[in-house]
Amino acid sequence: MNAAAPLTVSGLRKSYGDSEVVCGLDLELRPGECFGLLGPNGAGKTTTLRLCLGLTDPDSGSIAVLGQPVPAQAREARQRIGVVPQFDNLDPDFTIRENLLIFGRYFGIADATLRARIPDLLEFAGLASRADTRIQTLSGGMKRRLTLARALVNDPELVFLDEPTTGLDPQARHVIWDRLRKLLKQGKTLLLTTHFMEEAERLCGRVAIMDHGRIIAEGEPQALIAQYVEPHVVEVYGEAAPDWAELRGRVLAERCEAAGETIFCYSREPAPLLADLDERDDLRYLHRRASLEDVFLKLTGRELRD
Amino acid sequence: MSTKNHWGLPRFSLRFLHIWRRNLLVWRKLAIPSMLGNLADPLLYMFGLGYGLGRMLEDVGGMSYIGFLAAGIVCSSTMMSASFEAMYSAFSRMHVQKTWDALLNAPLTLDDVVLGELAWAASKSFLSGSAVLIVAAVLGLVPSPLALAVVPLIFLTGLAFAALGLIMTALSPSYDFFMYYFTLCVTPMMLLCGVFFPLDQLPPAAQTAAWLLPLTHAVALARPLVAGEIPAAWLLHVAVLAAYAAAGFHIALALTRRRLMT
Numbered sequence: 001m002n003a004a005a006p007l008t009v010s011g012l013r014k015s016y017g018d019s020e021v022v023c024g025l026d027l028e029l030r031p032g033e034c035f036g037l038l039g040p041n042g043a044g045k046t047t048t049l050r051l052c053l054g055l056t057d058p059d060s061g062s063i064a065v066l067g068q069p070v071p072a073q074a075r076e077a078r079q080r081i082g083v084v085p086q087f088d089n090l091d092p093d094f095t096i097r098e099n100l101l102i103f104g105r106y107f108g109i110a111d112a113t114l115r116a117r118i119p120d121l122l123e124f125a126g127l128a129s130r131a132d133t134r135i136q137t138l139s140g141g142m143k144r145r146l147t148l149a150r151a152l153v154n155d156p157e158l159v160f161l162d163e164p165t166t167g168l169d170p171q172a173r174h175v176i177w178d179r180l181r182k183l184l185k186q187g188k189t190l191l192l193t194t195h196f197m198e199e200a201e202r203l204c205g206r207v208a209i210m211d212h213g214r215i216i217a218e219g220e221p222q223a224l225i226a227q228y229v230e231p232h233v234v235e236v237y238g239e240a241a242p243d244w245a246e247l248r249g250r251v252l253a254e255r256c257e258a259a260g261e262t263i264f265c266y267s268r269e270p271a272p273l274l275a276d277l278d279e280r281d282d283l284r285y286l287h288r289r290a291s292l293e294d295v296f297l298k299l300t301g302r303e304l305r306d
Numbered sequence: 307m308s309t310k311n312h313w314g315l316p317r318f319s320l321r322f323l324h325i326w327r328r329n330l331l332v333w334r335k336l337a338i339p340s341m342l343g344n345l346a347d348p349l350l351y352m353f354g355l356g357y358g359l360g361r362m363l364e365d366v367g368g369m370s371y372i373g374f375l376a377a378g379i380v381c382s383s384t385m386m387s388a389s390f391e392a393m394y395s396a397f398s399r400m401h402v403q404k405t406w407d408a409l410l411n412a413p414l415t416l417d418d419v420v421l422g423e424l425a426w427a428a429s430k431s432f433l434s435g436s437a438v439l440i441v442a443a444v445l446g447l448v449p450s451p452l453a454l455a456v457v458p459l460i461f462l463t464g465l466a467f468a469a470l471g472l473i474m475t476a477l478s479p480s481y482d483f484f485m486y487y488f489t490l491c492v493t494p495m496m497l498l499c500g501v502f503f504p505l506d507q508l509p510p511a512a513q514t515a516a517w518l519l520p521l522t523h524a525v526a527l528a529r530p531l532v533a534g535e536i537p538a539a540w541l542l543h544v545a546v547l548a549a550y551a552a553a554g555f556h557i558a559l560a561l562t563r564r565r566l567m568t
Binding site for chain 2: 016053055056057074075076078079083085087089090091092093094098102103105106107108154
């Protein structure tokens, strides 16, 4: 176990009744990185975060957060962690400023220190002009920014972000991404769960893809793309696409996957494929580079997770 | 799923005061309507029944009926206020607003949260019970300074009912669930524990049952104190209320751990 690692998890297991939600998880974060924990709904991401915060006890395995064993010293660990939960739980009875002040008091931080820190946090969240607004009047994006600012009130070394941009519009999402990059520049370590692969690809130095409680792939996003999928993807749309895939697609591409009337063709050398498609006027297509999403879908499958 | 830890003893920390203070700050924003709402109900009972019914009665237990009633209403309004706060308001914070989730992401534990809610509900009911006592004193219904001993009694009564309410909160799937507790526990206590008439008017079996309920012991202490007498067997009554508070808190904590630490 590396003592300098902000978070070390080994052999972590957790069951609910008969179903094992986390099945022997190993993780080690490096100081100052953004690590993405990716997975479909129900993969065990949120349970893993709860275990790392000491909010539930593991069945077996060990967790160390910033050198503190969890759950034994979870309170001490949480003193130095910031948490952006999946669902906003801002205090609706308080203003923006009061939310930050009162949350900071939970850490035992003196009011004077908090009052000095709050203007910077408001600035960071882009909420300085609305400091005395009640929470109910805020948009989803503003609430998310405030939740992020609140997670920083104790100047944490490690920040857990559980699907921080779910439900946000693109503008709001880009603002959150920008703020997270700022945190990385300040040297903070981020652990991000998301099912937006684009988000992980933009922010994370390393990602782990998790499914059914296990990590099934881990590494740098570009390295995972190179390892698991062909570099070119051609998406083919149209009623005739499934028939085309049977006759031509499967011959011209290394691999084809169907999702309804859309065919995903994976290829190292896409020129013949594109030439064939250019001759068809009943099909539309999009040629793009392979992304982390392709890796994710290859490893976790295309069926729905409800 | 392991259940071994849920019944462990509470781990007390002064950090519960952060939660108590948070609830106080929210309450302060709505203090005046909240106090008026808390006072209206008990005062209506006290004046409506005290004057209306009191005219037809010579005296009850050696005092005017409204004086008799005042001590009972102090206790019942404490019970009501503690129960409401520990159930509806705590449930909102736990389940609807997810305030507890935020607290648990900070360096606070579930033990801190449940203790903070207990202390807060008892404090709020303390205000309600004390307000009724003050109104009774202003009306000249409290002849003796011995009534000052009712002040800590109100807090103890609040702790007992807050603890019971928190048990219901830990079990509750929705707000509707609390109606069972009100119908099956709070209303019977209101009517059978000596608030409105002396306990000895009940058949013996009902009297015995009433002595198992916490409100009976609160009333048995408050009524002589308001009249200026030291209650008989006061230590026993105090012990019963303290036992309800302590055991209720431990059960509420264990059930809350079972509910949330999963």
